[in-house]
Structures are given as C-alpha cells and as structure tokens.
Amino acid sequence: MVAGAEKTGRRSRREGTMDEIEEKLNGLRSLLNDMGGVVIGYSGGCDSTLLAAVAREVLGERAVLVLAASETYPVAEVAEALETAAGLGLPVTRIATSELADPAFAANTPERCYFCKKELFGRLAAIGREQGLPWVADGSNVDDLDDYRPGGRAALELGVRSPLREAGFTKAEIREISRRLGLPTWDKPAFACLSSRIPYGTRIEPAILTRLEAAEAFLKDLGFRQVRVRHHGDIARIEVESAAIGRLAEPEIRQRVAERFKTLGYLYVTLDLDGYRTGSMNAVLAKGKET
Secondary structure, X not given: OOOOOOOOOOOOOOOOOHHHHHHHHHHHHXXXXXXXXXXXXXXXXXXXXXXXXHHHHHHHHHEEEEEEEOOOOOHHHHHHHHHHHHHOOOOEEEEEOOHHHOHHXXXXXXXXXHHHHHHHHHHHHHHHHHHOOOEEEOOOOHHHHHXXXXXXXXXXXXXXXXXXXXXXXXXXXXXXXXXXXXXXXXOOOOOOOHHHHOOOOOOOOHHHHHHHHHHHHHHHHOOOOOEEEEEEOOEEEEEEOHHHHHHHOOHHHHHHXXXXXXXXXXXXXXXXXXXXXXXXXXXXXXXHHHO
C-alpha cells in the first residue's frame, strides 16, 4: 500500500453563489497579479483554459502557456487544445515529453503520476528561468484534493502553484465562471492521460496506448461524450456516464462496439454498470487501505 493513498469518494461541497464565484474570480486575478509572471501547464481542458485566459488577461505576455504532447495524450486532444487556444487568441508553446523513456513511469506503480509530473514541471521551470518568469502553475482545483494524486507531491517539491485551488475554486464553479466568460471549454468532458486506463503493475507500452486511443475515439464518434476504456489485458472495461449506459447496451450499438474492440485486440468487451467516475483505477488503493 502506498503511503498517503486515500479513498476516491468525493466529498460534498457547496457550490458558491454567483457573487461568491465572482469574488473568487477577482481573488484569482489579484493572486496572478501578485505572482508577476507564470508558466502554465496548458492542456486545453476546462481548468487550465480558465487559468490561461485569466492569466493572459492579467499578465499579458508574462503568462506563457505550454502544451506538453506525448504518446500518453491522444492526438485529437492535442489538436483540440491548440484549436481552443487559437480561437481565444492565446499563444501556446508546444513541447514533447517522453514519459515512457523513464523506467519508473513505464513500470506503472501507484507513483506513476509523480514521475510524469516531475519531468513536466521540471521542463516548465526551465522555460520559466529562460524567460525570467518566477512561477510555474497548474490547473488543479479544490476537488482534486479528494483523489489520490501523487503528481501533487512533485508539484510541492518543485514549488509549483495551483492558483485555481488557492482561490478556492471547485470544478463546478470553474465550469460556471467559464460559461459566464464565454469559454468553449466550460462543459468539456474531463480527461486524463491514457496511462490512467491501465491497472497499476501492468507495464505501460505504446501499443496499449494506441489501442486505448482508438477505442475511446470510436466511442466518441458514436456520440458518447464522457468515456473511459479501462485496459485489463484481453478485457476492455467501458465506462460511460450513467445516463448513457442504456444507449450503449442497445443491440446495434453494443454489436458495433464489440466488433470494433475485437479488431483492436480485445477478446472480451464489458460495460461497467457503475458508469464513469474519476479515478476508478484507484479503487484498488482504497481496498488495500481497508484490509
């Protein structure tokens, strides 16, 4: 059992009123202004897009957005992130990272994200030093404290800031203020790197990542928005939102999915009746803590 692992059940948090959310937004602007300059790890998701937009508003060219691309991140997600930034007039620096070259990451222990974030934040810090920017920031929010995230330890060690969390933003509040600001990512489905689909202890290999990318892309092409395909050797375990489970189980859709997944190399295709939930692969950590 990894020290510090927690259950992944979400705590109930009250979403602030609109006045309270606006107050948090003003607090975020003040915080960024005090920081004076920042390199932001930008992914094109709801959180980092809000942070990027506000940082550019407050700091202008003193806010540098960096998008890291690797085999663990689908090509379509990278393209969408760049398209979103271009539409908002946000300049982005793109870099390539090589997590799989690190044996500690590829081994896929519960500390996997620590090694990934350590490389990423180290690269961002180097960019900051080159450009005279004192801080590195990520898009973590208050709700992220409820999940097991060893990458947070790397952030702490390297002095990375989380302005959205410091300003007190929950995920729901980020979506609401993003909607108010007209950001296209306000209702963008949550996303995590493809490595999070692979059980701890199963080595992360390019072929598995490619298979997962194709499987999830197929489901999205069928109209499913929030999806995860969890890789369990010959078994693919599909998670979709609870409201979409019935549609996926319809005979025609079910047959199409099964046929496509089998062409990708899966012998068995299963539907998780619990539906999509963040960090479901961490359930084994919570179970280990209970025993």
